[in-house]
Amino acid sequence: MDSQAVAQQMEISKLLNKQINVAQMECKNLTIQLSRIKQNGRDATLQSLANNCGQSLSTVNLRRYRTLKGHFDKVADIAWLPDGRHIVSASQDGFLLVWDSTNGFKKELIELDDPWVMCCDVSHDGRLVATGGLENACIVYKMSIKGTGPQQQSPLGADGSRKSSLLSVFKGHKEYISGLSFLAGSSSQIVTCSGDRSSILWDTTKGGQVSTFYGHLGDVLSLSPNPTDPNIFVTCSCDRRALLWDKRSPVSVRRYVSADNCDASVVRFFPDGHSFACGSDDGTIKLFDLRSDGDIATYGIENVRQYAMHNNIAPILMSPKSFSSNEEAKIAMGSIAGSMESSLESSIDNPGVISMSFSKSGRLMLTSYAEYSSVMITDTITGQILGSMGGHSDVVSSICVSDDGLGVATGSRDYTVNIWSV
Amino acid sequence: MQSSSQSPGSVLELQKQLKSLVRVNRMKMMKLERLKRYNERLKESLQIDRIKASNSSLIIIDYTERTKDFLLPSIWGKPEMNRFNAPKKTRPKQSSQCCVIM
Numbered sequence: 006m007d008s009q010a011v012a013q014q015m016e017i018s019k020l021l022n023k024q025i026n027v028a029q030m031e032c033k034n035l036t037i038q039l040s041r042i043k044q045n046g047r048d049a050t051l052q053s054l055a056n057n058c059g060q061s062l063s064t065v066n067l068r069r070y071r072t073l074k075g076h077f078d079k080v081a082d083i084a085w086l087p088d089g090r091h092i093v094s095a096s097q098d099g100f101l102l103v104w105d106s107t108n109g110f111k112k113e114l115i116e117l118d119d120p121w122v123m124c125c126d127v128s129h130d131g132r133l134v135a136t137g138g139l140e141n142a143c144i145v146y147k148m149s150i151k152g153t154g155p156q157q158q159s160p161l162g163a164d165g166s167r168k169s170s171l172l173s174v175f176k177g178h179k180e181y182i183s184g185l186s187f188l189a190g191s192s193s194q195i196v197t198c199s200g201d202r203s204s205i206l207w208d209t210t211k212g213g214q215v216s217t218f219y220g221h222l223g224d225v226l227s228l229s230p231n232p233t234d235p236n237i238f239v240t241c242s243c244d245r246r247a248l249l250w251d252k253r254s255p256v257s258v259r260r261y262v263s264a265d266n267c268d269a270s271v272v273r274f275f276p277d278g279h280s281f282a283c284g285s286d287d288g289t290i291k292l293f294d295l296r297s298d299g300d301i302a303t304y305g306i307e308n309v310r311q312y313a314m315h316n317n318i319a320p321i322l323m324s325p326k327s328f329s330s331n332e333e334a335k336i337a338m339g340s341i342a343g344s345m346e347s348s349l350e351s352s353i354d355n356p357g358v359i360s361m362s363f364s365k366s367g368r369l370m371l372t373s374y375a376e377y378s379s380v381m382i383t384d385t386i387t388g389q390i391l392g393s394m395g396g397h398s399d400v401v402s403s404i405c406v407s408d409d410g411l412g413v414a415t416g417s418r419d420y421t422v423n424i425w426s427v
Numbered sequence: 428m429q430s431s432s433q434s435p436g437s438v439l440e441l442q443k444q445l446k447s448l449v450r451v452n453r454m455k456m457m458k459l460e461r462l463k464r465y466n467e468r469l470k471e472s473l474q475i476d477r478i479k480a481s482n483s484s485l486i487i488i489d490y491t492e493r494t495k496d497f498l499l500p501s502i503w504g505k506p507e508m509n510r511f512n513a514p515k516k517t518r519p520k521q522s523s524q525c526c527v528i529m
Contacts, residue, residue, distance in 0.1 A: 007438065007441040007445055008441055014448040014452060018451065018455065021455040021456060022455070025458060028459060028463055029462060032462060032469065036469065039469060039472060043477075048479050048480055048481050049480050050484065051484045054488065058492065060502045065499070070512065071511070089510075090510060107510050107511055108513075275487070279483070279487075294487070296477070296483045296486070297477055297480045297482065301483060301484050302484075364496050365496045366491045366495070366496035366499070367490060367491050368496060369496070385487075385491065386487075386488055410495075410497050411506060411511075412511060426497075426509055427505065427509065
């Protein structure tokens with residue numbers, strides 16, 4: 006009996022081997038076919054077609070209008086409210102501040118449940134702010150800012166007790182939350198990405214998670230929602246890949262290899278919703294297009310270094326001595342002398358591209374690097390660097406352009422937020 | 428019966444072999460399943476309509492030309508009102524001349 010069964014199993018085994026072989030061959034063929042199709046489609050880059058752009062740019066200068074001071078630790082992330090006037094900043098001092106960027110007044114203070122905040126985002130209606138951080142929970146707070154009238158808020162309630170404005174505490178991730186965002190036009194649906202290799206879609210009206218997205222092989226480091234389609238978002242990860250997701254599908258819809266041998270650290274959708282930029286730890290940024298299913302532009306770090314050298318922008322990692330040659334750096338010295346070491350550590354921790362953002366039309370790409378405290382302004386089409394925004398004394402951790410495209414905010418590890426415009 | 432003629436030791440051996448075979452086959456089955464699913468996805472991605480990179484680049488260039496962008500005043504002009512540029516509300520300076528003590 007047993008020997009019969011063994012013979013039968015042997016037979017099955019052989020059959021399976023054969024089928025696996027066939028499937029593997031098919032896989033190989035399909036892969037070759039696919040790469041050939043993709044190769045065929047890559048007939049040009051954005052830079053090579055730049056002469057089709059009628060409007061040439063020489064330099065771009067943005068003026069700094071305000072410096073928002075009030076945090077006493079690194080600003081981790083910032084987000085504009087939809088009115089383009091108020092701004093939220095989350096800092097590792099454990100507080101979230103709402104500012105009026107036009108006059109620099111603080112409008113609201115929220116004490117964070119998770120002081121190790123890493124990211125924040127504001128809902129489409131400007132009523133909610135979601136935060137995520139090292140305590141693995143996505144926490145949503147209600148803001149009391151409504152309209153633009155002056156409003157005085159005290160962190161203490163009428164009876165002297167601390168006021169709380171919690172809406173939801175979403176627990177489900179097993180590791181830190183590296184990025185989060187409300188889906189385009191949504192005031193209830195939040196996507197978070199985490200070090201546990203997954204992304205989760207949450208709903209504040211449902212009070213819990215809607216679906217989980219698995220597919221990355223390493224920590225997911227950043228995500229960006231499609232600005233025109235509320236179902237689509239893109240994530241990037243330590244596994245060097247950028248994956249495109251549809252919230253209705255548990256598996257990724259498209260995959261792109263964004264870097265050869267380093268983490269893909271930041272991802273940001275182009276304003277038209279058909280392409281996205283992905284920055285990696287070696288400082289390279291690639292623009293991927295969904296319609297042609299491949300990369301169409303590359304922005305290397307060499308350009309940035311050259312520009313910085315010609316314009317006397319000192320790298321942060323330089324020793325304190327070499328700072329003295331530069332006016333701007335002199336000022337920087339005073340405030341970062343103490344945090345010099347921690348700044349050095351953190352830039353080693355997370356090199357390359359730290360944050361990026363597109364202007365309203367997508368023509369300008371604003372990027373911050375671990376090496377420089379200045380934000381670089383790149384022409385997306387030609388790839389040239391058109392200017393820089395110098396004013397911070399430490400790494401800029403977050404860059405945000407307001408919804409109407411007029412205001413730019415930068416949050417930095419030097420504890421401040423700067424407001425820029427033309 | 429065949430098995431009765433065998434020693435109890437070889438029966439045990441046979442059972443062990445059967446068990447491991449079943450386990451291996453189950454793993455192979457899973458592998459095949461996974462490969463088939465992956466091939467399905469590859470076929471799906473072959474079906475996707477792709478345009479040439481040159482075309483999508485041109486569409487992007489067109490998009491940047493069509494969309495009004497305040498950060499590019501050289502192309503789109505200065506905004507009529509820049510809320511960030513609002514004059515600071517400061518109290519008018521009092522010069523010594525306007526205060527007359529009667």
